[in-house]
Amino acid sequence: MEFKEFIIRSYEGQSDRAQVEDLERRCKVGPSETMLDSMGDPISRIRNSPMYIMLVAEMDNELVGFIQGSIKVVTLECHPPKGIAKVGYVLGLRVAPQTRRKGIGSSLIQRLEEWFNSNDVDYAYVATEKENHASISLFMNKFGYTKFRTPAILVNPVNNHHSFRISSNIDIAKVNIDKAESLYRRFMGTTEFFPSDIQNVLRNKLSLGTWVATFKWENASFGLNGPNIGQVPKSWAMLSVWKSGDIFKLSIGRAPNSCLFFTKTWSLVDKIFPCFGLSTIPDFFSPFGFYFIYGVYHEGPCSGKLVRALCKFVHNMISKSKDENCNKIIVAEVGGRDEELNNHIPHWKLFSCPDLWCIKALKSEGKNTFHELVTDTQPRSLFVDPREV
Numbered sequence: 166m167e168f169k170e171f172i173i174r175s176y177e178g179q180s181d182r183a184q185v186e187d188l189e190r191r192c193k194v195g196p197s198e199t200m201l202d203s204m205g206d207p208i209s210r211i212r213n214s215p216m217y218i219m220l221v222a223e224m225d226n227e228l229v230g231f232i233q234g235s236i237k238v239v240t241l242e243c244h245p246p247k248g249i250a251k252v253g254y255v256l257g258l259r260v261a262p263q264t265r266r267k268g269i270g271s272s273l274i275q276r277l278e279e280w281f282n283s284n285d286v287d288y289a290y291v292a293t294e295k296e297n298h299a300s301i302s303l304f305m306n307k308f309g310y311t312k313f314r315t316p317a318i319l320v321n322p323v324n325n326h327h328s329f330r331i332s333s334n335i336d337i338a339k340v341n342i343d344k345a346e347s348l349y350r351r352f353m354g355t356t357e358f359f360p361s362d363i364q365n366v367l368r369n370k371l372s373l374g375t376w377v378a379t380f381k382w383e384n385a386s387f388g389l390n391g392p393n394i395g396q397v398p399k400s401w402a403m404l405s406v407w408k409s410g411d412i413f414k415l416s417i418g419r420a421p422n423s424c425l426f427f428t429k430t431w432s433l434v435d436k437i438f439p440c441f442g443l444s445t446i447p448d449f450f451s452p453f454g455f456y457f458i459y460g461v462y463h464e465g466p467c468s469g470k471l472v473r474a475l476c477k478f479v480h481n482m483i484s485k486s487k488d489e490n491c492n493k494i495i496v497a498e499v500g501g502r503d504e505e506l507n508n509h510i511p512h513w514k515l516f517s518c519p520d521l522w523c524i525k526a527l528k529s530e531g532k533n534t535f536h537e538l539v540t541d542t543q544p545r546s547l548f549v550d551p552r553e554v
């Protein structure tokens with residue numbers, strides 16, 4: 166095919182929306198052939214970030230690619246002098262199948278990095294599927310990104326027929342947003358990638374709330390909704406819930422054979438023995454939305470149990486909700502030192518997978534921090550921002 170020139174320009178909502186949505190439908194991502202439906206608003210995934218941009222590639226008046234980026238300030242303890250850094254997140258890179266391997270993806274990344282540089286960004290980072298060779302080769306081999314973290318994505322279908330019993334020894338309470346902000350700043354403020362604008366995350370309409378669990382016998386006077394944090398119990402846990410299904414839906418094009426076999430067998434058992442009350446396996450091949458558990462924190466000798474109780478509580482809350490806009494799926498992402506949370510957050514191994522985060526220092530003075538980040542054998546806990554899921 167003859168090579169044609171293309172231009173890179175900013176996305177214009179009114180005139181580009183339909184073409185972007187069409188291109189999104191034609192681009193399957195990674196071996197699972199995941200597709201994203203942005204439900205009429207292609208910038209819905211970035212518009213909740215402090216700064217964002219979407220660039221498109223145009224060839225002969227036709228859109229042949231696009232990319233999105235967002236900027237925020239986060240905690241990076243090893244970044245001098247204050248342990249905070251400006252980071253740029255790269256997401257939603259798509260190039261039309263018939264125009265691939267012509268440098269369009271590279272030009273989009275280059276222009277996005279220029280925007281990051283003009284806004285004084287210290288590090289750019291991207292999350293991709295571990296098996297997405299095109300994306301990994303593009304970011305790592307061509308643009309010099311380095312593997313940084315591999316948090317686990319934990320997926321748990323909600324069972325509409327079943328409510329989990331929560332121990333009567335455990336108290337679960339919803340905290341107001343001001344209290345949630347103080348708790349997060351005090352206990353997770355030094356977590357890697359903790360966003361300095363956490364108040365915007367918690368106040369966003371997609372954030373359904375923050376819940377804290379404690380043991381009754383500790384009689385904790387946490388002062389949950391007063392101005393002060395009060396006395397902190399020996400063991401406690403908290404988490405928040407974000408409703409991603411209101412802004413985008415995903416669908417999977419191809420599932421591993423093991424997964425198909427399991428799904429068929431499960432449905433058959435459910436049909437023959439409805440009395441078992443098995444979870445309905447969501448149809449991952451049709452567009453589905455999900456609820457995202459974020460900001461999971463726990464401390465104290467028995468706090469794993471409290472995390473589990475909070476997850477059961479979230480499950481029960483979602484199973485009762487009448488909302489049709491979201492399939493009943495709960496997703497969490499945990500990494501770094503928090504990986505042991507896998508043992509406490511209920512999930513189906515078959516549907517869960519690792520994510521690959523890659524990072525690049527954009528300024529020469531950030532190289533030392535960068536080296537420390539990518540060679541750290543005992544990484545800190547990682548805050549996965551629900552705006553970037």
Ligand SMILES: CC(C)(COP(=O)(O)OP(=O)(O)OC[C@H]1O[C@@H](n2cnc3c(N)ncnc32)[C@H](O)[C@@H]1OP(=O)(O)O)[C@@H](O)C(=O)NCCC(=O)NCCS
Binds near residue numbers: 194195258269293303
């Ligand atoms: C990944 C993607 C954006 C690449 O776009 P592109 O315009 O083809 O990329 P470029 O032409 O700029 O490729 C630059 C380099 O990336 C690497 N690369 C790109 N596609 C590749 C592939 N399929 N396999 C291996 N390496 C690949 C190569 O090193 C290539 O250089 P080369 O062509 O000189 O060998 C495109 O394949 C795509 O849209 N895929 C589906 C969506 C997706 O996976 N997005 C990434 C999500 S993070």
